[in-house]
Amino acid sequence: MTHAATQQLRAIPLGETIGAQIDGIDLASPLDDQAVAFLKDAWDRHLVLRFRSQAHLSLQGHIAFSRHFGALDKRPIASKAMHASAQELPEEIAVISNVKIDEQPIGGLGDGESVWHADMTYNPMPPRAALLHAHEVPASGGDTQFLNLYAAYESLPTELKQTIAALECIHDASLNSAGELRLGFERVTDPRHTVGARHPLARTHPVTGRKSLYLGRRRNAYIPGLSLADSEDLLDTLWAHATQDAFTWRQQWQAGDLVAWDNRVTLHRRDAFDPHARRLMYRTQVSDRAL
Secondary structure, three states: OOHHHHOOOEEEEOOOOOOEEEEOOOOOOOOOHHHHHHHHHHHHHHOEEEEOOOOOOOHHHHHHHHHHHOOEOOOOOOOOOOOHHHHOOOOOOEEEEOOEEOOEEOOEEOOOOEEEEOOOOOOOOOOOEEEEEEEEOOOOOOOEEEEEHHHHHHOOOHHHHHHHOOOEEEOOOOEOOOOOEOOOOOOOOOHHHOOOOEEEOEEEOOOOOOEEEOOOEOOOOEOOOOOHHHHHHHHHHHHHHHOOHHHEEEEOOOOOOEEEEEOOOEEEEEOOOOOOOOOEEEEEEEOOOOO
8 A cells, every 4th residue: 555545544433432434445455554553543543443345355365454453363273063164274264154064164153143242351361353354244134233341431420430440350261152152161050150261340451541341241250259149230230331322333244344343442242144144254363462
């Protein structure tokens, strides 16, 4: 991308508090430092970026673009139930799809609803961001919603901010965002026995310096030091507040869309869709480890 092309970049807000469409860019072309700086600034301000009409972007191009924002994680090792093609792609690419070959899925998350969550917060160091590129999408359904955890925190009553200031939450590792039990885990029936990383309920973003809620996922979450009833009540209150429509934006996918989100200050969820429709997306994940 030339300096002149950089001047054509525009960030057009999409939701009231979250999301922007970036126009004037071809993600398959090289980006100069000014373009990358523009995108990083827009990402910090809008938390979710959408790039339309990028159907020509190759998997290697997707990887190269993603690397402007940090080191990339390798995808998880696929289960034996998954088709071998899932492991034949570049190691930085994960497949999100309901498509099957010989009755074996080629990717994860199928066609069901995915509840509100941030990615992999059950780990001590969750990913910084993710970039999802749509290759095939159903005619309807499968929308993805995002919400702004800065706005959710900043609009909390002062007393509630004080209540959560020193509290941490255990983020459950046993279930994925579709509610499926992960391999090697036992089903949790009492959140006090939840296994997963502990994170502050309110934390400061390392780049912007702004405070946000940090919720991860609701199911099986537990606040150490509180009774189970008090933990459940407080988490229910925080989740009901955070998931208000005022803090959300809905992405209605078109083939060729690439959507990037800051995993540290957003939650996302997905609508179910027709299991007979094809949905094929490729995902990269930016690590939060140092470059």
